[in-house]
Amino acid sequence: MEALFIFIAKASGLITLFYFAYYFLLRKETFFNSSRWFLLAGLLTSVILPFVIYTKVIWIDPAPVVYEPVSYVPIANHNYIPSHTSQIAEEEPFEINWNLVSLAVYTLGFAAFMIKFGIDFYSLNSVLKGKKIEQQEDFKFVDVNENIAPFSYFDYIVYNSSLYSEAELQSILEHEKVHSDQYHTVDVIISRIFCILFWFNPIIWLYKKAILQNLEFIADNEASKKISDKKAYQYTLLKITTHETCVAITNHFYQSLIKKRIVMLNKNQSKKWHYWKYYAIIPALGAFVLLFQIKTIAQEKKRAQENEITVSKNQDSEIFKISKSTTDQELKDLTAKLKTDHNIDIKISDVKRNSKNEITAIKIRMVKENGKMQIIEMNSSDAIKDCSVVLNTDDEGNKDISLITEGQTEHPLVTRNNVVIKDFNENDADPVVGNSAVAPVAPAAPVAPVFPAEPMPPLPAIDMSKMPRPPAAPTNPKDKVAMAKFEKEMAEFEKKMEAFEPDLSNYEKQIDAIMAERSAIFEKQMEQYEVAMEKFNSNMEKFNIDMKFKYGNDSKEYENGIKQYEKDMKQYEFDMKQHEKAMQQHAKDMKQREKDMKQREKDMKQREKDLKAWEKENRKA
Structure with a gap:
């Protein structure tokens, strides 16, 4: 699950990187087709590049194993209790698994947008179902009666001819033919799929908007080359804005930001040397790979002979060392050896391992000959430190066994966080805290805050009767004086509307x-x-x-x-x-x-x- 979240984070970061590169460097350029492929390449790169990982292996010499003699002096009637810095608990406390919560929220959003995607396909099919289709060259023209904005879907071009004059309809069809001929529907569907996959990322919605807007720039640019009266084409754009109904997952002749489309139609062609802006993304992608896609692995060189449970002997003691990579079979061999050779009962339980098969938790329980019991527990998110079973023999042949952790040189005490060592008589109460002491008190859980829910201010009232009336267009569009007057009146009308x-x-x-x-x-x-x-x-x-x-x-x-x-x-x-x-x-x-x-x-x-x-x-x- 962690790998999934990392992939989503990396892909979202790359999408954001490509969007900002387009927004700040390319959106005002007239290289519309190049921008189309740049935006599509950004989406594909965002899902492919996170899987491209370069693994760098560094070989290091193994750490030398040094066994020093252990001088252990048993001290009778000493008892040890855990420090409050210990973090050991056999039963893990209840906690919310935020990974599962995040996955559930993502799944719900994904399912909701998938359902919406299916509904949009059904709505499109409803518009096309049962309609008369006229085949001309590579296009399928569908003339409908609904008051919807003209659109194209692959080789289908849908429009309502009763709403437009012959010249306006010609402009519309030339525009939609560009969409159909260049397969712009594929871009629309790809952007929609990415919006479903990364629905939680607000940048992906802006990315989709940029793709659709650039497709309109392409269609406007190509259509205007085939239409002699470019100004009439622009008036057609203004007329289409009155349509309120649009079909999803299609290329609409009507889009918001009509002013931007008109500006781009009248803008001078960008200079070719501005193409360098498309290559500005390459250094950023290189930095991404160097920072996040190089995995360094340090591996130790193999020793000639390895034995995870190391036995070290001197004159009076024998040490059995347990490391993080000790296997379950070797632990069983240790308990059997102590029982067979020294008649000592030792029990090893609660062994936990991580993904690398390293021991992260272990509990060792040992009963000595004098009836005293000693327990050592280690529990951590990382691999454990080394610990040892130390067997001491005095001059008279009496044996004493103890458990020590890495760093101990004398007595079995609490040596570090996540390590608890306790030495006590098996049937005795704890002599320090005792049965007469006050029992530990459980802490009280804090209370979660509540989001402020005061009422909102009311909506402002607007008098619809005071809205200005639009000017009437001249009957003869070729009358330049009348058209100039009409444009001036339209500018005044828009200014009043802005009030x-x-x-x-x-x-x-x-x-x-x-x-x-x-x-x-x-x-x-x-x-x-x-x-x-x-x-x-x-x-x-x-x-x-x-x-x-x-x-x-x-x-x-x-x-x-x-x-x-x-x-x-x-x-x-x-x-x-x-x-x-x-x-x-x-x-x-x-x-x-x-x-x-x-x-x-x-x-x-x-x-x-x-x-x-x-x-x-x-x-x-």
């Missing part, structure tokens, strides 16, 4: 400022809450260790402590659910606001449509 935009714009800014302030407060509270939860988890680990060594795993006190911990974790889960509920309510409120804004925009468009209908009736009159 209605500040109210909605100011309202949006007000909402953004309120949500930014609330989000900042909530994020700060969440940071404090996460710090408190980390402290709580650390205290719970200490509590579990204290309970285990004071009462034992099977005692009622330990069981009660675990129940209290489970109760606290249920409260934590409840707090998180309340937090999620508050966030869902917040999202619901924002959707309602967005719905109100869309309704207000719809009213504005309806008003404009009514005005145009009124203008059409006046012309007939």
Whole structure:
């Protein structure tokens, strides 16, 4: 799962890199076809390059194994207890697996957008189903009755001929033929698929918009070469903007940003030396490979002979060393050797290993001849340090055995984090904490913050009756004086229309400022809450260790402590659910606001449509 998240992060980073390169260097250039292939190459590179990994192996000499004599003096009647810095607990505390949560959220979003993709295909099929198709050359023309924007889908070109004059229809068809002839539908579908795969990344939606906009630039540029009156073509673009219905996953003749399309139609051809901008991405890709795609592996040279359990002897002691790479069979051989040669019972359990088959956790329990029991436990996310079983023999032939960890030179004590060594009589209570001492107290879990949910300001009121009326177009488009006057009146009309935009714009800014302030407060509270939860988890680990060594795993006190911990974790889960509920309510409120804004925009468009209908009736009159 970690590998999947790393791939998604790398691919998203590459998509962002290509988008910014296009946005800052290429979007104003007129190399439209080159930009098309640049944007497509960016998408393909983002999913291929993360799999290209160069492995660099560095061979190092193995660390020398040095066995020094161990002088061990057994001390009777000494007992050792764990320090609060120990992190050992046989039962892992409850914690949320954020990897699974993230995967579930990603899967839900992926499924939702896949369903939307299927619905769009169904809608497209509904438009084409049962319609009369006219085959001309390599194109299939479909004349429909619905009031939809003209579009192309592979070799299909769909339009409503009753809405346009013959000259306008010719401009539209030339435009859509370019889309169909150059297979622009493939670009649309690829960009849509990437939006589904990386739906959580806002850059991919901007990337898709850039692809669609560049395709329109290509079609406009090629169509204008075949049309003698370029100005009439531009008026056709303005006329098509009145259409409200568009079919998804197709190339629409109508697109937003009509002004940009007209500007690009009238822009001078970019100079050829500007092509260097396409190669500016290469150094950035090289830096990406050097930083993230080179894996260095250090390997030790093989020793002539290896034995993971090393036995070292001197005059009075015998040492059995256990390392991180000791196998399960070698551990069994160790227990059998101690039992056979020295009649010593030693039990090794709770062995855990990582992906490299290295030991990360182990528990060694040993009962001495004097009835004392010693336990050593090591648990870590990394491989364990070396530990040893030390067998000492005095002058009279008496044997004493002890467990020590790496770095110990004398007595078995707590030597480092994640290592617990305890030496006590098997049937005795802990002499330090004792049965009469106060039982450890479980820490209380912190309370999760709630996202602020105060009411939002109301939408601004707009008087639709005060909206200006659009000027009437001259009946003769070739009358230059009348057309100049009409263009001047249209400019004044647009200026008056812009006077209605500040109210909605100011309202949006007000909402953004309120949500930014609330989000900042909530994020700060969440940071404090996460710090408190980390402290709580650390205290719970200490509590579990204290309970285990004071009462034992099977005692009622330990069981009660675990129940209290489970109760606290249920409260934590409840707090998180309340937090999620508050966030869902917040999202619901924002959707309602967005719905109100869309309704207000719809009213504005309806008003404009009514005005145009009124203008059409006046012309007939």
